[in-house]
Amino acid sequence: MSNDAQAPVVPVEAYEPPYYAAVFTAVRTQDQSGYSETNERMEDLVKGIPGYLGMDYAQTPGGLAITVAYFRDADALTEWRTNAEHRAAQRRGQAEWYQRYTLHVAKVERSHGFVRG
Amino acid sequence: MSNDAQAPVVPVEAYEPPYYAAVFTAVRTQDQSGYSETNERMEDLVKGIPGYLGMDYAQTPGGLAITVAYFRDADALTEWRTNAEHRAAQRRGQAEWYQRYTLHVAKVERSHGFVRG
Numbered sequence: 001m002s003n004d005a006q007a008p009v010v011p012v013e014a015y016e017p018p019y020y021a022a023v024f025t026a027v028r029t030q031d032q033s034g035y036s037e038t039n040e041r042m043e044d045l046v047k048g049i050p051g052y053l054g055m056d057y058a059q060t061p062g063g064l065a066i067t068v069a070y071f072r073d074a075d076a077l078t079e080w081r082t083n084a085e086h087r088a089a090q091r092r093g094q095a096e097w098y099q100r101y102t103l104h105v106a107k108v109e110r111s112h113g114f115v116r117g
Numbered sequence: 118m119s120n121d122a123q124a125p126v127v128p129v130e131a132y133e134p135p136y137y138a139a140v141f142t143a144v145r146t147q148d149q150s151g152y153s154e155t156n157e158r159m160e161d162l163v164k165g166i167p168g169y170l171g172m173d174y175a176q177t178p179g180g181l182a183i184t185v186a187y188f189r190d191a192d193a194l195t196e197w198r199t200n201a202e203h204r205a206a207q208r209r210g211q212a213e214w215y216q217r218y219t220l221h222v223a224k225v226e227r228s229h230g231f232v233r234g
Contacts, residue, residue, distance in 0.1 A: 011142035011219045025128035056142045058175040058183040066175040066183040100232045102128045106223030115217045
């Protein structure tokens, strides 16, 4: 849910399990008017959710966009899922911005990180 | 673990939970010699794992690469993780291709898909 200019170059770290990952994989439509503004607002909103851990984003130009948002527990994810402004953005996404998408909500059981020495 | 030319434009569908997702988020090094060939070989190998469901891939140019591989159960994931050729590729990845990465292995509890009507 970031645009390319904001794409982080450091992946979200491996937190101590368990935690939650919401994997959102999307193909966008041609019409992206209003997307960036809404996206920026959603990024601000999600940062205010207690238990929000971070977000990874990548998009292949003209191809798939993947967003993975991480949360400490199911309650944090529920708070984000049921946020009224977020729900309105989701409805607009279905109406205008997304050709198709899949959401996978998953409990992380194992994680590790690697950083070049 | 695909290169851009092979990036699918259709996200992996929402399977019936539970299933597993391995989320791999990486920043690559400058030296990518040998990466494409190994990557293609890994794609062929993983398709041979019973219980492999599919893979999503996206890379922001010059930025983060995200691969999400889906498996029906933990046994399928274990078979992939312990595959000798895969482990050799992982070692080479640490030695040559990756600046940093994080792996999150997670059990999908909930999923849904959207396709524009």
